[in-house]
Amino acid sequence: MKNGVLILGATSSIAREVALQLAEKGYPLFLASRDEENLKRFAADIAIRHHVDVKYGTFDAEDIHSHAQFLERVIQKMNGLEGVVVAFGESPNQKNSNQDFEVALKTININFVGAASILTYVANYLENQRSGFILGITSVAGDRGRQANYVYGAAKSGITTFLQGLRARLYPSGVRVLTVKPGYVDTAMTYGKPGIFLVATPEYVGKKIVNALIHSREQIYVPWFWRPIMWIIKNIPETIFKRLKI
Amino acid sequence: MYRHKATISGWGCYPVTSSYLIRPERIQDLKAVEGPVIARGYGKSYGDASLNTDRNVLLMERMNCFLSFDEHTGVLKAEAGTSLDKILTTFIPRGWFIPVTPGTKFVTLGGCFAADVHGKNHHVDGSFSKFVKEIDLLLADGRTVTCSPQENADLFWATAGGMGLTGIITTITIQLMTIETAYMTVRNYPAKNLSEVMAILDNPKRQDKYSVAWIDCQSTGEFLGRGIVMNGHHAVHEELPDSIDNPFKIKPRGMISIPFNFPSCTLNPWSINGFNSLYYNSQVKKKTSYTIDYDRYFYPLDAIANWNRFYGKRGFIQYQFVVPENDAETAIRKILMQLSAQSLSPFLAVLKKFGPENPAPLSFPHSGYTLALDIPIKNNKFFEQIDQLDEIVLNYNGRIYLAKDSRTKPANFRTMYPRFLQWKKVKTQIDPNQIFSSDLSQRLEITK
Numbered sequence A: 001m002k003n004g005v006l007i008l009g010a011t012s013s014i015a016r017e018v019a020l021q022l023a024e025k026g027y028p029l030f031l032a033s034r035d036e037e038n039l040k041r042f043a044a045d046i047a048i049r050h051h052v053d054v055k056y057g058t059f060d061a062e063d064i065h066s067h068a069q070f071l072e073r074v075i076q077k078m079n080g081l082e083g084v085v086v087a088f089g090e091s092p093n094q095k096n097s098n099q100d101f102e103v104a105l106k107t108i109n110i111n112f113v114g115a116a117s118i119l120t121y122v123a124n125y126l127e128n129q130r131s132g133f134i135l136g137i138t139s140v141a142g143d144r145g146r147q148a149n150y151v152y153g154a155a156k157s158g159i160t161t162f163l164q165g166l167r168a169r170l171y172p173s174g175v176r177v178l179t180v181k182p183g184y185v186d187t188a189m190t191y192g193k194p195g196i197f198l199v200a201t202p203e204y205v206g207k208k209i210v211n212a213l214i215h216s217r218e219q220i221y222v223p224w225f226w227r228p229i230m231w232i233i234k235n236i237p238e239t240i241f242k243r244l245k246i
Numbered sequence B: 001m002y003r004h005k006a007t008i009s010g011w012g013c014y015p016v017t018s019s020y021l022i023r024p025e026r027i028q029d030l031k032a033v034e035g036p037v038i039a040r041g042y043g044k045s046y047g048d049a050s051l052n053t054d055r056n057v058l059l060m061e062r063m064n065c066f067l068s069f070d071e072h073t074g075v076l077k078a079e080a081g082t083s084l085d086k087i088l089t090t091f092i093p094r095g096w097f098i099p100v101t102p103g104t105k106f107v108t109l110g111g112c113f114a115a116d117v118h119g120k121n122h123h124v125d126g127s128f129s130k131f132v133k134e135i136d137l138l139l140a141d142g143r144t145v146t147c148s149p150q151e152n153a154d155l156f157w158a159t160a161g162g163m164g165l166t167g168i169i170t171t172i173t174i175q176l177m178t179i180e181t182a183y184m185t186v187r188n189y190p191a192k193n194l195s196e197v198m199a200i201l202d203n204p205k206r207q208d209k210y211s212v213a214w215i216d217c218q219s220t221g222e223f224l225g226r227g228i229v230m231n232g233h234h235a236v237h238e239e240l241p242d243s244i245d246n247p248f249k250i251k252p253r254g255m256i257s258i259p260f261n262f263p264s265c266t267l268n269p270w271s272i273n274g275f276n277s278l279y280y281n282s283q284v285k286k287k288t289s290y291t292i293d294y295d296r297y298f299y300p301l302d303a304i305a306n307w308n309r310f311y312g313k314r315g316f317i318q319y320q321f322v323v324p325e326n327d328a329e330t331a332i333r334k335i336l337m338q339l340s341a342q343s344l345s346p347f348l349a350v351l352k353k354f355g356p357e358n359p360a361p362l363s364f365p366h367s368g369y370t371l372a373l374d375i376p377i378k379n380n381k382f383f384e385q386i387d388q389l390d391e392i393v394l395n396y397n398g399r400i401y402l403a404k405d406s407r408t409k410p411a412n413f414r415t416m417y418p419r420f421l422q423w424k425k426v427k428t429q430i431d432p433n434q435i436f437s438s439d440l441s442q443r444l445e446i447t448k
Helices: A011-025 A036-050 A066-077 A096-100 A101-129 A151-171 A202-214 A226-235 B027-032 B084-094 B109-113 B155-159 B194-202 B267-283 B294-297 B307-311 B328-341 B384-394 B412-418 B419-428 B441-445
Strands: A004-008 A029-033 A054-060 A081-086 A132-137 A175-182 A219-221 B002-008 B016-022 B035-039 B056-059 B066-070 B075-079 B132-138 B144-147 B168-174 B183-192 B210-217 B227-234 B290-293 B316-323 B348-354 B368-376
Touching: A004 A011, A004 A066, A011 A029, A011 A036, A011 A132, A011 B210, A029 A066, A036 A054, A036 B027, A036 B368, A054 A066, A066 A081, A066 A101, A081 A101, A096 A101, A096 A151, A101 A132, A101 A151, A101 A175, A101 B168, A101 B419, A132 A151, A151 A175, A175 A202, A175 A226, A219 A226, A219 B035, A219 B155, A226 B290, B027 B132, B035 B168, B035 B267, B066 B307, B075 B084, B084 B109, B109 B168, B132 B227, B132 B307, B144 B155, B155 B419, B183 B194, B183 B294, B194 B210, B194 B227, B194 B348, B290 B294, B316 B328, B316 B384, B328 B368, B328 B384, B384 B412
Parallel strands: A004 A029, A004 A081, A029 A054, A081 A132, A132 A175, A175 A219, B016 B056, B035 B056
Antiparallel strands: B002 B016, B066 B075, B075 B168, B132 B144, B132 B168, B183 B227, B183 B290, B210 B227, B210 B348, B316 B368, B348 B368
């Protein structure tokens, strides 16, 4: 019997596909997010499809004081954890963040502070156990600050850096850390919106992510072509970049 | 909810119009959807049933979770956007199958119920709704009601075949059936004309609950309606050849995709004739019964994504009608002769026998024979010519299938579906402001 995997932000389209892939490989799951009603249906679906035990419970990324206890409770319910997937996040309208720092603060609190907080407890647990994995879903938006979404980008970039540090710290304990940078994915956030291109399906992205996990990769872009695209974007000189309306 | 304007069509690529698309991720989100609106599954109805020009179209595909499954009884409850494909992949390895399936597995449960689809076993098993134990229906006033043949029965039957016009089907509870293997035992019976085809369809071997005939529309005179009847049943263990070690595992099929519309001249009388002769000769050769997996048997065309693009930009219609048994042969003969007189060349023609009708007033099947014709759309006169086919169908007390229709007239519809008034009563009661409407309901003057 495999040990379980905790999926945080399990109601996002990407996380659901990652969960399905892991369940297919026989991992029992604990799904967590704010949206309990949605968790219930995903949990039922995954359990019926793959005959694994799927538990669920609410988790609030912003409520960092609940994180330690939350993790303890999950570990207890699952009789130990093999890995944790951090998939929660929120992408606000940048214009609202410009006007109102409260909006920006919420973005930073969910995407960076919340993730860093739960990852700290997770890292300590896995380091102690001397095995397991952490899978963090960040974003290509963290590769370079663009005027269109730099608050979200900064928070994602922060958590990418955080994961890099964790990877090095946990390496001696045999704990793997995978950072995933998805491009545009066909979710409610992107559906039908103007200016969205090269959209990947959640199924495709989920498969690639779990594949990368199995092959012990460290950092991936999904789909793969975002690596060269982001390489170009990162290498545009700042004097030019600041003039671009992107 | 966020909506965006896009051009869509049914599977026949006609008509093509633009609607506002809304794609909710969760059933709870549905309450925020404003009318007039029509739900759309995988868009496999051929005509305008899932279109709503300049109004809202609700894409159901993301509401696709299994909610519960009883391993002992085979009762599955799932969200309405769940595809048959997903059900088959999950449950065939456990020995369960869908009791009624249309010719493609890329359809949703909600769509199957709303069109009350039938399969090759209608003469034995009836249509899709017969195996539906319960549905949850979101009504115009925001209430969700559970309907079954026992509870809210009027609403249940008005929704079966109701083309989405009674509300939004959110969940469906369906009875699956057991199978011993994922394979079918099939036997072909060549028949040299229509009478022979119908005689064989009329009298299949007892164990063969699936029965359908392919008709060669190019043959004329004494060979008019020649074809091949293909009868089959789910193979039991003993019928499997030794080469198959896992009875529930089938060889995956390669998927081809048609990336663009073929030129409209691709399907011309000569190429259609060529194809039909080739097909006839290849099928006639199979003289003894053979084993074939369920996927290749039930869903041959699913291997080609977007096969509808073969028909070119102008699209095609699938003209499917049913006529009562008594005069069926005369009626079908007239239709076939009419087609050839008008030099309309159907690319595919499929004939099968139906069993009795069910309590759903707008459900298509009734006792008799049904013929489905895929006809490429041609010049301006095309639709007038098709209207003449309606005349024949009406003369013989038949009806056409709404899930495939894009062109019939309101008056024809009312004559074909004599129980429409019974249905309309339910509609008026639960949706007085006509929140649920589609291009089909507007065209047929079901809604205003």
